[in-house]
Amino acid sequence: MKFRVNRDVLADAVVWAARALPNRPAVPVLSGLLLEADGEDLVLSAFDYDVSARATVEADVAEPGRVLIPGRILAEITRSLPGGQPVEIVTDGSEAVLTCGSAEFGLLTMPVEDFPTLPTAPPKVGAVGGGIFASAVGQVAPASSRDETLPMLTGVRIDIAGETVTMAATDRYRIAAREFGWRPEQPGVTAAAMVPARVLVEVARSLRGGEVSIGLGDGVAGFESVGRSTTVRLLDEQFIDYRARLTDDWPIRADVRAAPFVDAIKRVALVAERNTAIRLTFGQGQVLIQAGGGDIGRGAEVLDAELSGDEIQIAFQSQFLLDGLAGVETEFVRLNMQSPSRPALIAEVPGDADPAFRYLVMSLRQA
Missing domain, CATH: 3.10.150.10 (DNA Polymerase III, subunit A, domain 2)
Structure with missing residues (x-):
């Protein structure tokens, strides 16, 4: 050779x-x-x-x-x-x-x-632009679990229905879902698969160029783009009914500019001890972001916010909150809430259309 x-x-x-x-x-x-x-x-x-x-x-x-x-x-x-x-x-x-x-x-x-014989690529079911694919994986995968004792929670669920693909992941404390359009090989195709999140992240990181082809069959998923291909053995298809949990009634809604909101949370979180809460107090025209008060100190910052519904104070684990906000690709982010003790839904604000990205996160009990 x-x-x-x-x-x-x-x-x-x-x-x-x-x-x-x-x-x-x-x-x-x-x-x-x-x-x-x-x-x-x-x-x-x-x-x-x-x-x-x-x-x-x-x-x-x-x-x-x-x-x-x-x-x-x-x-x-x-x-x-x-x-x-x-x-x-x-x-x-x-x-x-x-x-x-x-x-x-x-x-x-x-x-x-x-050396073992490599598996053959499964039949192609459709294709999507590499940028859209990478973006969707980046939004959803952070919500997957790292606990290998519960394999179902370490994967990303991919649901295919005709020209629409939905990716979803959960670690029991949050749920992330992203919907996007693609080009199916056959009209009306339906399929579902559970792909290990760590593999999907590596695929998305490396297959940004051109178009990503996705194949499914015989318990294997395949991804191919620009001369590179990956196959992965699928997890058990069992998964929660995530759609029902993302379509609740939300009497309280707050819209905030996404980028300044993320920056403010990161600054305030500098004085938050590990796994302590970031407190958000929504009033008319503003949101007060607070953290700390323990051995390190405290921090607070106020941003403009448009509130619909009652005033509310709600708390979240800072990294869980930031993971959800990092997936927002619109100028404004919307927090949909019910009460301080219930989960909140983070969503994009695309006007009248349904948001493509949604992220449900558990709130923390406040002392």
């Missing part, structure tokens, strides 16, 4: 594929990246039985072949190579020799025949 490839192209592809490598591989070969050179393409693959990643780049292939190289060290090496120089990789017995300019590395290869 012998090929030559642009240094920046190789480093980018290796680092991207290496993200799928397991931290504690069940067998040693799963820590390797599979390099396959043929024709004018170099394909780099990683697989841990749950998640697979493939990146295809152009290469000058002199001798086709396959080689399995320890993935993390390859990623470190390619990132450190001098720029402006091509990279050549040649297999020589049990060694893969990598040269770039005056730098040379000999990496011991792994038995390629022991």
Whole structure:
């Protein structure tokens, strides 16, 4: 096997594929990246039985072949190579020799025949712009749980109904949901899937360019864009009825400019001890943001707000509140409330249309 490839192209592809490598591989070969050179393409693959990643780049292939190289060290090496120089990789017995300019590395290869067969991509069900996809994942994924003992809560629910896709996540203390349009392969298609949030975040982070194709089938989801593809084993489809919880009756509504609101909460939260509350007092024409009062000190700031309904003081865990506000993409954010002891719904203010992004967050009991 012998090929030559642009240094920046190789480093980018290796680092991207290496993200799928397991931290504690069940067998040693799963820590390797599979390099396959043929024709004018170099394909780099990683697989841990749950998640697979493939990146295809152009290469000058002199001798086709396959080689399995320890993935993390390859990623470190390619990132450190001098720029402006091509990279050549040649297999020589049990060694893969990598040269770039005056730098040379000999990496011991792994038995390629022991590497598991990667899953085939599931049937494509539709596609969406990479920017919209990344935005939706960024809005919803923070509400997923990190507690692996409850797998259902570590995923993002994807509901497909014709030309509309809804993503939702919850960790029991909050629910985030985002709706967006897409281009289905067949009109009237319906499907549902639970995708691990950590995988979806990595996919969204790396597949911003162009259009993202989504495939579903046989308990696997597939995502593909600009020469890169990922497959992931789906979680159990069981999930809460999140839509019913997001369509309650809200007698109190407050509209605030989103960016100044976020900045003010971050400033005031500097004196809040860990897991203490941010208190919001909504009155006519303003909102008072308060925190602290313990061993560190206290902070307060007043912003303009348009209130509809009774005046109210309500408290939230600061990071939960900020995660919801970070998902708002409109100039104004709307807080829909019932009482100080009930959850509040954070939503965008798009005029008369239903908000695309909604975030339900539990309030905190105040002393």
